[in-house]
Amino acid sequence: MSRRDYYDILGLDRSADPEEVKKAYRRMALKYHPDRNPGDALAEERFKEAAEAYSVLGDPEKRATYDRFGHDGLRGEGFPGFEATVFEGFEDILGNFFGFDFGLGDMFGAGRRRRGRAERGRDLGLEIELGLEEAAAGVEREIHLNRAERCGPCEGTGRKPGTKPVSCPACGGRGRIRHSQGFFTVARTCSRCEGAGEIIETPCEDCRGSGRTTVKRALTIRIPAGIVDGARLRIAGEGEAGDRGGGRGDLFVSVRVKPHPFFEREGNDLACQVSLSMAQAALGVTAEIPILGGGRESLKVPPGTQSGAVFKVRGRGLRGWDSRRPGDLFVHVRVRTPEDLTKEEKALLRELAEKRGEKLDRLEVKPHGEERPSVPEGRS
Numbered sequence: 001m002s003r004r005d006y007y008d009i010l011g012l013d014r015s016a017d018p019e020e021v022k023k024a025y026r027r028m029a030l031k032y033h034p035d036r037n038p039g040d041a042l043a044e045e046r047f048k049e050a051a052e053a054y055s056v057l058g059d060p061e062k063r064a065t066y067d068r069f070g071h072d073g074l075r076g077e078g079f080p081g082f083e084a085t086v087f088e089g090f091e092d093i094l095g096n097f098f099g100f101d102f103g104l105g106d107m108f109g110a111g112r113r114r115r116g117r118a119e120r121g122r123d124l125g126l127e128i129e130l131g132l133e134e135a136a137a138g139v140e141r142e143i144h145l146n147r148a149e150r151c152g153p154c155e156g157t158g159r160k161p162g163t164k165p166v167s168c169p170a171c172g173g174r175g176r177i178r179h180s181q182g183f184f185t186v187a188r189t190c191s192r193c194e195g196a197g198e199i200i201e202t203p204c205e206d207c208r209g210s211g212r213t214t215v216k217r218a219l220t221i222r223i224p225a226g227i228v229d230g231a232r233l234r235i236a237g238e239g240e241a242g243d244r245g246g247g248r249g250d251l252f253v254s255v256r257v258k259p260h261p262f263f264e265r266e267g268n269d270l271a272c273q274v275s276l277s278m279a280q281a282a283l284g285v286t287a288e289i290p291i292l293g294g295g296r297e298s299l300k301v302p303p304g305t306q307s308g309a310v311f312k313v314r315g316r317g318l319r320g321w322d323s324r325r326p327g328d329l330f331v332h333v334r335v336r337t338p339e340d341l342t343k344e345e346k347a348l349l350r351e352l353a354e355k356r357g358e359k360l361d362r363l364e365v366k367p368h369g370e371e372r373p374s375v376p377e378g379r380s
Contacts, residue, residue: 003071006053014067018058025054121148121240121249128253130223132260136292136318138225145219145251148212148240154204156241158211163202168193212241221253226268226321229257263292268320268327273334274299281305281335289331291316299331307335 007014010024028050030036037043056062056074065073128141150156159165167173170192178187189195203209221235232254239249257265264271274287284303288296297313310332317327341349353360 004049006057006066009049009053010057012057016057018060021054021057025050025058119243119246121242121246123249123252124239125252125254127256128223129256129258130227131258132263132265133293134223135227135229135255135257136225138227139223140220141223142218142220143253144216146214146216149215149217150241151204151207151211151213153206154211156211156243158204158207158209159200160202160204163200165198165200168197168199171197173197211243219251223255224321226318227255227257228267228321229255229265231255260292262290265318268325269317269330270327271330271332273332275334275336276301276305277336278338281307281333287331289313289329291329292318297329301333305333305335307333309333 007016010021010028012020012024016024029047032043032047032050034040034044034047056066062074124145124147126143126145128143130139151158154161168175168190171177171190175190175193175195175197176187177190190197193199200209204211207213219235219238221233223233227233232252235251235253237248238251241248262272270292272289274289276285276287280301282303284305285301287299287301289299291297297316299311299313301311310330313329313331315326316329319326338345350360
């Protein structure tokens with residue numbers, strides 16, 4: 001009897017890409033799965049056909065052979081029929097959908113006895129807050145956390161010292177309970193032993209059979225210089241102890257850097273704002289600028305400096321934790337206009353304006369010749 005074309009079985013064109021093949025297989029498998037069609041022999045046959053087609057079209061080498069020689073080209077590779085390996089992909093595609101494991105490997109002699117495995121401990125996380133000076137220089141911080149540690153008296157086994165575990169009577173020590181459904185076996189994790197295959201009859205009195213106890217620990221962690229706000233540090237092996245002898249989890253430390261009252265940070269650069277009087281801006285002045293971490297830097301502000309001018313002080317930013325060269329400090333100038341002038345001061349300003357030919361009673365704004373202002377962000 002002639003066999004159906006694999007592309008026809010999955011409803012595909014021969015130009016279908018691997019992802020289309022996988023989606024078509026999943027669609028067919030869900031439609032004809034025996035659990036959805038109990039007692040339907042035709043659905044079971046369609047399900048087998050879909051699995052066989054996917055085992056070929058889902059493998060690039062087998063697909064190339066099939067495209068060139070058809071079914072005859074696959075006889076040397078164990079066909080007709082399908083392999084247990086195809087169901088590895090089947091479990092990946094459908095396992096979460098149905099909510100249980102498929103014991104299909106057992107049908108083809110590929111089954112393995114499953115025991116409870118050592119499980120890695122849970123990762124822990126915490127957040128610390130730093131000042132900008134601490135973030136720039138780096139700092140050591142002592143932290144305290146409650147975490148699960150391996151129980152000392154039972155050495156993490158959960159058993160009372162001197163006792164041994166016994167084989168689980170519910171699953172016979174296999175860790176799974178199998179049920180026949182359709183043409184394959186469905187294997188569910190044993191609820192009695194939770195897949196370990198063993199049960200503890202006499203639990204440890206200290207940990208009550210869990211193998212772990214909660215302990216308060218103090219750790220000193222090093223925050224590297226130049227760390228940025230939102231950085232996340234991984235401290236290996238400082239999480240919780242694992243189960244059944246598994247390794248420790250990790251500790252993740254999230255860093256928050258508090259806003260500074262004078263400096264703003266942009267990467268490794270810093271910015272600050274300096275206010276000048278009209279006279280200082282017009283005549284020039286030497287400004288003593290505070291430096292993050294202590295000290296001051298002399299900045300010569302030239303005569304005629306306008307409000308909004310920016311001066312760069314090289315190397316006075318931060319040395320980043322991933323960079324050798326420190327950033328720069330950008331000083332933004334704001335010229336203050338006095339609001340509490342005396343009569344004498346107003347007279348002096350009027351005299352200065354008259355000498356410079358500036359009108360104080362009426363100003364005619366010209367459409368050209370002045371720098372065009374930018375639109376503030378967020379407005380149109």
